Amino acid sequence: MIEGDQVLMSGNEAIARGAIEAGIRFCASYPGTPSTEITEYIMKTSDRRDIHAEWSTNEKVALEASTAASWAGLPALCPMKSLGLNVAADFLLNVNLSGTGDGGLVIVVCDDPRGHSSSNEQDSRFYSKAAHLPLLEPSSCQQAKDIMPYAFEISKRYEIPVIVRSTTRLSHTRAIVELGEVPDIEIESAHDIPSNLYNVPRPDFKHKQLLAKLDDIKEDFEKSRFNKLDSSDKRVRILASGITNRYSEEAMRKLDLEDIEILSITTTFPLPGKSVLKALDSATHVLFAEEGQPFTEENVAVLFAKRKNRTVPELHGKIDGVIERYGELNVDKVAHALSRITGCEFRPVPPEFEERAQKSRELLLDRPPTFCPGCGHRAVYWAIKKAKQRFDKPVVVTGDIGCYSMGIFYDSSLDTMQAMGSSIGTASGLGQLSRFGFDQKVIAVAGDSTFFHACLPGLVNARNKNADLTFIVIDNNTTAMTGFQPSPSSHIQRGETFSVDIENIARAALPDYIDIGIASDIPATTDLIHENLTRDGLKIIIVKAVCRLAEREDSKAERPKVYIDADSCIGENCKLCMTQFGCLAIEWNEEEDHSEIENHLCVRCGDCIVVCPHDAIRRG
Amino acid sequence: MKQHQNILIAGVGGQGNLVCGKTLAQAAVEEGYKPVVGQIFGASRRGGTVQTHVRISNSNLGPLIPRGDVHIILGLEPMETLRAAIEYAGPETIALMSETPVQTVDSLAGRKLYPRLDELRGSLSALARRVYSVDPTETLEDLGTYRVQNSYMLGALCGIQTARLSKESIKTGLIEIVGRSQPNTEAFEEGLKAGRCAVSE
Ligand code: SF4
Ligand code: SF4
Numbered sequence: 001m002i003e004g005d006q007v008l009m010s011g012n013e014a015i016a017r018g019a020i021e022a023g024i025r026f027c028a029s030y031p032g033t034p035s036t037e038i039t040e041y042i043m044k045t046s047d048r049r050d051i052h053a054e055w056s057t058n059e060k061v062a063l064e065a066s067t068a069a070s071w072a073g074l075p076a077l078c079p080m081k082s083l084g085l086n087v088a089a090d091f092l093l094n095v096n097l098s099g100t101g102d103g104g105l106v107i108v109v110c111d112d113p114r115g116h117s118s119s120n121e122q123d124s125r126f127y128s129k130a131a132h133l134p135l136l137e138p139s140s141c142q143q144a145k146d147i148m149p150y151a152f153e154i155s156k157r158y159e160i161p162v163i164v165r166s167t168t169r170l171s172h173t174r175a176i177v178e179l180g181e182v183p184d185i186e187i188e189s190a191h192d193i194p195s196n197l198y199n200v201p202r203p204d205f206k207h208k209q210l211l212a213k214l215d216d217i218k219e220d221f222e223k224s225r226f227n228k229l230d231s232s233d234k235r236v237r238i239l240a241s242g243i244t245n246r247y248s249e250e251a252m253r254k255l256d257l258e259d260i261e262i263l264s265i266t267t268t269f270p271l272p273g274k275s276v277l278k279a280l281d282s283a284t285h286v287l288f289a290e291e292g293q294p295f296t297e298e299n300v301a302v303l304f305a306k307r308k309n310r311t312v313p314e315l316h317g318k319i320d321g322v323i324e325r326y327g328e329l330n331v332d333k334v335a336h337a338l339s340r341i342t343g344c345e346f347r348p349v350p351p352e353f354e355e356r357a358q359k360s361r362e363l364l365l366d367r368p369p370t371f372c373p374g375c376g377h378r379a380v381y382w383a384i385k386k387a388k389q390r391f392d393k394p395v396v397v398t399g400d401i402g403c404y405s406m407g408i409f410y411d412s413s414l415d416t417m418q419a420m421g422s423s424i425g426t427a428s429g430l431g432q433l434s435r436f437g438f439d440q441k442v443i444a445v446a447g448d449s450t451f452f453h454a455c456l457p458g459l460v461n462a463r464n465k466n467a468d469l470t471f472i473v474i475d476n477n478t479t480a481m482t483g484f485q486p487s488p489s490s491h492i493q494r495g496e497t498f499s500v501d502i503e504n505i506a507r508a509a510l511p512d513y514i515d516i517g518i519a520s521d522i523p524a525t526t527d528l529i530h531e532n533l534t535r536d537g538l539k540i541i542i543v544k545a546v547c548r549l550a551e552r553e554d555s556k557a558e559r560p561k562v563y564i565d566a567d568s569c570i571g572e573n574c575k576l577c578m579t580q581f582g583c584l585a586i587e588w589n590e591e592e593d594h595s596e597i598e599n600h601l602c603v604r605c606g607d608c609i610v611v612c613p614h615d616a617i618r619r620g
Numbered sequence: 621m622k623q624h625q626n627i628l629i630a631g632v633g634g635q636g637n638l639v640c641g642k643t644l645a646q647a648a649v650e651e652g653y654k655p656v657v658g659q660i661f662g663a664s665r666r667g668g669t670v671q672t673h674v675r676i677s678n679s680n681l682g683p684l685i686p687r688g689d690v691h692i693i694l695g696l697e698p699m700e701t702l703r704a705a706i707e708y709a710g711p712e713t714i715a716l717m718s719e720t721p722v723q724t725v726d727s728l729a730g731r732k733l734y735p736r737l738d739e740l741r742g743s744l745s746a747l748a749r750r751v752y753s754v755d756p757t758e759t760l761e762d763l764g765t766y767r768v769q770n771s772y773m774l775g776a777l778c779g780i781q782t783a784r785l786s787k788e789s790i791k792t793g794l795i796e797i798v799g800r801s802q803p804n805t806e807a808f809e810e811g812l813k814a815g816r817c818a819v820s821e
Binding site for chain 2: 006008116140142169170172173174175176243246247249250254330331332335348349350353356357359360361363364365366367368369370372575578579582584586587588600
């Protein structure tokens with residue numbers, strides 16, 4: 001792929017390509033949908049292009065590592081998902097003051113409105129305001145690429161991080177992108193890091209300096225070619241940012257409205273106030289089209305509030321509610337908002353169609369996410385369930401983030417699920433409540449990648465405070481949820497990285513008991529869990545599991561087939577393997593009244609064999 | 621000629637939904653359009669609903685087809701075809717549906733009944749202008765792999781002759797995206813035949 005080529009690229013790939021065109025030398029990241037493909041794209045060519053690319057232990061470490069590269073003069077990229085920025089925020093709100101040296105550092109944060117693959121729908125733009133850092137919001141795949149060199153330019157000039165915000169809809173959209181040139185830079189060697197990389201003793205001075213930088217950046221943004229803030233005599237103006245530009249254009253066409261001008265703001269913080277006010281001058285109505293919270297809307301409202309003795313247009317958006325404040329935007333929502341503002345009618349489909357659609361809806365069944373056939377997590381949850389049944393007291397199970405989060409949907413195996421590392425953190429609280437009469441035993445469940453990402457402080461706390469809990473670490477050797485990136489413990493490491501053993505680290509916390517289990521040996525795992533429930537203190541069980549999607553494709557063929565013996569299956573009266581164990585490879589044969597295994601889905605793990613109380617499931 | 625053509629590919633995780641989308645987009649590029657592909661999926665790899673929106677036009681459209689504006693639904697799974705129609709179909713919609721169902725957790729367990737094909741087809745007819753359905757089972761069993769259903773359906777799409785893109789460019793697109801493997805080409809050709817014979821309801 002060379003300069004001038006027109007290629008189909010996703011927004012994430014375009015961001016990565018833009019970073020490569022900007023000449024990055026370093027990229028550190030933790031995987032998280034919808035941001036993962038940025039780093040993956042860079043890894044694909046990193047060796048050839050002499051870029052160091054890594055999956056770091058978590059987003060904070062990734063940001064620290066990339067900042068270090070920038071200090072040493074190497075342009076660095078740090079992509080992450082929305083929630084990742086929460087993890088990195090502690091460092092971010094310090095290094096904004098200390099500065100990033102002259103290498104250049106761009107943080108790409110991918111928000112997920114509607115939470116397609118996230119547990120919240122946070123608007124990460126508030127971090128740029130909180131940290132006083134410049135923010136760019138590209139509106140198309142092409143712009144996502146083009147904006148990256150610009151972002152690095154600003155970062156280098158002001159020696160602070162620049163934040164580029166994408167959303168799922170841009171990150172995962174593919175469109176034609178015209179490539180630019182990849183600079184043919186000799187590998188520069190790193191230089192010494194600058195002096196005074198700390199904020200004490202006078203963080204207030206550093207703060208003052210940062211605010212002065214921000215004033216200058218605002219002036220730069222007044223002239224930025226990435227904004228489209230033309231004057232207009234149209235009555236209604238839409239101020240769009242990010243992907244909502246496209247929705248606005250289409251909504252306007254749909255409603256056949258003429259008296260509307262779409263303005264586009266890409267440099268959303270610090271807001272170039274003069275050009276924004278000028279572009280909105282003489283409008284009677286302004287509609288803000290933005291994903292997330294009314295971020296730009298509030299910033300513009302403040303601009304108007306400060307402007308004395310002038311008429312202010314009516315401001316519409318998420319504050320007055322013409323666009324709802326939750327969920328993801330689309331063409332229809334913008335069209336509805338326009339129809340409420342202008343009074344023109346909008347009906348996406350005729351009313352009789354609505355009625356028919358409503359009736360058809362009754363036929364649909366949900367498809368909740370579930371474990372793949374043969375997934376080790378299902379086996380572990382089955383073992384937990386059996387151990388709970390055998391145990392005489394109630395048990396609460398705290399969950400974490402990863403494929404095993406789907407335990408929420410699997411017979412309510414998990415009682416809680418919040419942030420990375422929260423399984424052991426909340427368990428360390430619950431495990432100390434017995435003196436207040438909390439008499440439930442606590443199990444915390446996390447995976448290998450999450451263990452390293454955020455469980456270690458919780459684990460240390462649990463030991464230090466002597467919390468009573470059982471911590472189950474399901475180690476399937478990969479970060480499965482986001483597409484099988486190696487975790488620190490993975491046997492197969494990228495390049496020269498070194499595998500870090502979970503058991504050794506867990507032992508170092510000096511738990512009262514530590515055991516190693518194997519997910520596919522369900523009876524033994526059940527015994528282990530049950531035994532630990534009867535004990536007091538800090539207990540750790542590391543369960544080795546297999547991710548069937550990450551497993552080599554031919555491993556299935558190496559195992560003997562698993563089948564259901566039609567004569568032994570008692571049929572309708574049981575169905576336990578389907579209704580309770582629920583492996584998707586087991587189907588009901590209506591005519592013959594027994595379960596059967598769908599061969600092309602079954603991975604021959606054999607987990608279901610012990611589940612059948614009638615020994616109908618067999619190997620051979 | 622219409623301003624643009626919106627094709628919605630409806631299916632479940634693992635059916636090669638995005639591959640279909642990429643193929644059509646590649647075909648569109650061959651013909652000089654500026655396609656845009658958007659995707660809606662949750663935990664897609666793990667059996668959830670997946671929808672890929674392909675918008676073929678000369679301008680840079682948004683990634684998602686607005687409600688009521690879909691021209692063709694390419695349904696890789698019967699119930700998902702209906703789901704897509706409920707959400708996106710309008711007066712101009714033509715639906716092409718594969719008759720091979722993918723059961724859900726509830727239907728497998730017998731807690732809920734997977735809808736009958738004729739019910740699904742009936743509902744679809746009430747929402748779409750024309751409905752075609754094809755049954756790839758025999759071909760896929762002959763070929764010994766379900767992974768090429770998407771190639772079959774792309775063939776069928778060419779067969780019913782409603783796509784703006786030519787058969788040749790879709791074929792070229794397919795080869796570009798999945799390579800020139802025998803099961804894929806064969807599935808495509810079989811789908812093409814099935815599509816040509818399919819009559820709309
Ligand atoms: S991707 Fe791997 S870990 Fe995740 S549900 Fe599937 S088999 Fe289990
Ligand atoms: S052996 Fe049993 S549990 Fe494992 S994949 Fe096959 S049907 Fe599912």
